[in-house]
Amino acid sequence: MLKRLRKRFIITNMIFVIAVILSALVVMCVSNYRRFYADSIKAIDRTLSGDVEDLKPALEFGDRDGKRPPRPKDDSGIGKIAVFTVTLEVNSNTVSGINDSGIQVDTDTAQKAADAAIAANKISGTLQSMGLRFKMQAAKNGLKIAFADITNEQDSMQSLILISVLIFAIVLLTSFIISLFLSKRALAPVQKAWDQQHQFVADASHELKTPLTVILANLGIIKSHSQHTIEEERKWLDNTEEEAIQMKDLLQDLLFLAREDADNAPPAPHVEFDLSRLVWECILSFESVTYEQKTEMTEDIQDHILINGNEKQIKQLLIILLDNACKYAKGGTIYLLLRQEHEKVILSIKNSGVIIPKKDLEHIFERFYRASKSRSRETGGYGLGLSIAHTIVQKHNGKIKAESNEKDGTTFCVVLPVL
Structure with missing residues (x-):
């Protein structure tokens, strides 16, 4: 194609x-x-x-003798x-x-x-x-x-026609060469999107196949124990429910990305709200998680920072970044910074733990990136969280970037316009 x-x-x-x-x-x-x-x-x-x-x-x-005499000239030489x-x-x-x-x-x-x-x-x-x-x-x-x-x-x-033919041939050849070059450059994003679409379908199919396989296996075990009570099969039922919930979460993430990718999708309603209050609410919801993981979380949050955006999506962004920090900072530290600088709001979440290789940083916001690399589910999720975070930030005309090194750990920095 x-x-x-x-x-x-x-x-x-x-x-x-x-x-x-x-x-x-x-x-x-x-x-x-x-x-x-x-x-x-x-x-x-x-x-x-x-x-x-x-x-x-x-x-x-x-x-005269096959030669034309020179033509007279006027003062201008014509x-x-x-x-x-x-x-x-x-x-x-x-x-x-x-x-x-x-x-x-x-x-x-x-x-x-x-x-x-x-x-x-x-x-x-x-x-x-x-x-x-x-x-x-x-x-x-x-x-x-x-x-x-x-x-x-x-x-x-005659001279003009010959020159025109020569110009036409040169321009035609040059244009053909340039068209070959430009067609390759112009279709590079299309090729990339095409490859990403194929990769996305393959990764989504893999991630959906895994819980479905587990669910079908559990149901097969339960059917083979037709004389057992529900309590006796509680282990397989609980495992089936867990896989079904994970599959539901995956489908919700896929639907969110599909809606945001659609050109004719209506924009999410934006209202003015207190970002500082919303950040505190998200931090409180993670207190039990950090306590169980023995992770130390410190905050530096400026009060009464007002922004114009979709509060539900911004809350989802905060949960994704905090959840990501908690997964990789078990027993370590998390530092959250929120401040306003002129017409911009800066949100920074830094965590200790595993360092992200430099070659992977430029791909970290790609869909299924973690899953497509190792298919590992040790930390949960499907590799869609950071892609969703990136989409939310873009929809709010902001920027998000990640940095990771041995000295400072991993830092996710989000810059959003105030109003």
Whole structure:
């Protein structure tokens, strides 16, 4: 699927580039042709109206020994358009006069040009083979035809077309190479998400399979003891209930992440509440846990810190972080800090215990990360807690990070906006 998506990306990009560059080159060629055409027509009209009498220095029109004479230049250095007029007799259409305005045109060349113009059967037009553009006008003593030399125009347009083709080929090749590179870069997040989805499904299936296997085994044992009382089978029933509760918790976590991932999911309602009070409530609920584990917990909590958010989700975030700290700080210490700095609230929970390797810190908020590494359930949970915490913080426009070293232990730091 990703290969097809990449091909579609490249094809779409190339079509867009081709359309843009072709449009630009066509516009450039057409605009230059129209400018050349307008200049030659203007020169012809001026000649026919009698405004131009002399186009010196003289230019000998026609090829001599296979070479064209140099074209006259104006003050700006741009090639001047060579113009001459031919007067034809009314009946015979033979040349009766040539007004070369300083351009040396022989009679044979003038007659040949006039015959070609008449054969075109148009008042004005272009003689591509002779490199001339013409326009006819009735005169007192016959027919008057003005010709403009367009060899300079033809040469310029040929050069422009060749340059355009070269530019098109270079841009096309460059765009194709860039499209290959960009398609790989652009689809990298898609590839990552695709791989994570497959990993997520595999991990969720594994975690659901384990309690289901235990439940089915317990039920099989109970069925095999059909004569026993419920009290005699209490061990298997309690174990079945424990596995069912764990499976329920896993499904609730999966549903939470699925709802938060949905693009059309309605945002959780945000209200102003006292974060300091909520932190104290969560700490009190963990007092029995720390007492049983002989874990020392110290707090530094600033009073009356108000934030705008979803109180239920923030409470879930606090429980996840405190529960995580208690699991790994058995017999050790936990230090919780809450303070406000300007428009930000900083929550830090530090615990002693097992150090998280540096290479694992960047993956610690990934779903099923712990489970996918070792499939261990010694500390409980399924590796979704920190992923849920990360999602909650993101939904509140905050940041969460983890640090771990031998000196300070493991620290989770959450930064949230005040309001």
